Amino acid sequence: MTRPKLVIFDCDGVLVDSEPPTLELLREEFEQCGLSVTMPHIESEYVGMTMVNVAKKARAAGADLPDDWKDSIYLKMFERLKKGVPLIDGIEGALDALDAAGIPYAVGSNGPMAKMDITLGAHPAFLARLTGRIFSAHDCKAGKPDPELFLKAAAFMGVAPEHCVVVDDSQSGVIAGRRAGMRTLGFDTFGDGAHLIAEGAEHLASMDDLPAMIGL
Incomplete structure (x- = not known):
């Protein structure tokens, strides 16, 4: 197996376990605006999207979100996240292995820099x-599933797309990685990763498995 020359990580749900409080906030917001959905539905339909696209999708489903919802949801989200979120289990060890092998890494997230x-x-x-x-995709013309974010990170790091590996936990991120021409690992610790495999990813069940999967 050829080792990559760059590994690009998503942030939420891959580096930090920030998705549970964020998705619960979305569920509460939708409920208040007339759209009642379950957490499993939120997890399957809204993970990895920009808030612009979250709003579009929720409105199409019947949520009466106010015009300034995108700005207000970020303020509420930031306050909730300031309570603290843990690192993903095994991520520090994964970065240690990359450092030991001399393989650089970067972060490519649909979230704004202020959130990170x-x-x-x-x-x-x-x-x-x-x-x-x-x-951040907020500095690009479009977020995932558009590949611009990952291509921008690779170009900055001076690595060709075919020598990059993407690690993402969302369908939009997996699609972006595939469209960028990068090997893509779909991170899913709670299931079999079928929804990510369907979009072209290889299933990564634990960060402890990452070094072996990329030939370290």
């Missing part, structure tokens, strides 16, 4: 390992 400043910033030593290599 909060979630990653709660872990200063971990954030220091990523400084200067964090990329």
